[in-house]
Amino acid sequence: MSFMDNIGKMASEYIGGGGGNQQAAADAASDQVAESDPNELGDHLAQSTNTMDQSSLMGLGQQLLHHFTNNGGYDGSGADAAEAAGTSEQAVASGDSGAVGSLVGYAKQHPDVLQGAASAFMQRNPGAISQLAPGLLQGIMGRLGK
Numbered sequence: 001m002s003f004m005d006n007i008g009k010m011a012s013e014y015i016g017g018g019g020g021n022q023q024a025a026a027d028a029a030s031d032q033v034a035e036s037d038p039n040e041l042g043d044h045l046a047q048s049t050n051t052m053d054q055s056s057l058m059g060l061g062q063q064l065l066h067h068f069t070n071n072g073g074y075d076g077s078g079a080d081a082a083e084a085a086g087t088s089e090q091a092v093a094s095g096d097s098g099a100v101g102s103l104v105g106y107a108k109q110h111p112d113v114l115q116g117a118a119s120a121f122m123q124r125n126p127g128a129i130s131q132l133a134p135g136l137l138q139g140i141m142g143r144l145g146k
Contacts, residue, residue, distance in 0.1 A: 022126035028143035029122035029129050032136065033115055042108035043117060044136035049101040057095035057126035060121045064103050065092055067117040074110050081106060081113075 033041060065078030073101060074081070080090040082099070085106035093097035107114040122129055129140060 019046045025129050026123045030119045032139045033118045038111035038114055042104055042135040045104045046101045047133035049097045052131045054095045056131055057097055058126045061092040061100040063117040063121040067113045073111045073112045081119050113134040
């Protein structure tokens with residue numbers, strides 16, 4: 001088992017403990033997102049779309065659409081952003097991995113949207129944190145002292 005596989009396993013075991021562990025992981029993830037370079041964050045999230053389950057993809061996609069619609073720094077809606085990313089709002093909302101990945105790529109141009117959506121996603125879906133790309137997961141686990 002590789003080092004990165006071990007991080008994923010450790011995260012699953014820690015977060016799978018539920019309760020305080022999930023909240024601590026969600027808080028650590030939000031802190032990690034807030035301090036991440038938007039391009040690196042976007043790369044990690046795009047990589048994560050290849051390993052996330054359907055429910056997690058839907059959650060991330062819906063948070064991105066919501067933040068594009070409700071962020072004062074973006075002049076448009078989630079549907080506009082999806083179109084600009086070369087996909088559709090429906091495909092993103094349904095959790096299509098390619099569509100969510102495309103919207104993540106587009107969100108790199110709008111760091112406030114990307115970071116806000118990622119933070120909200122992790123707060124609302126702490127169980128999905130273990131599905132994140134190893135580079136992002138390593139930072140989160142480091143914040144937890146694991």
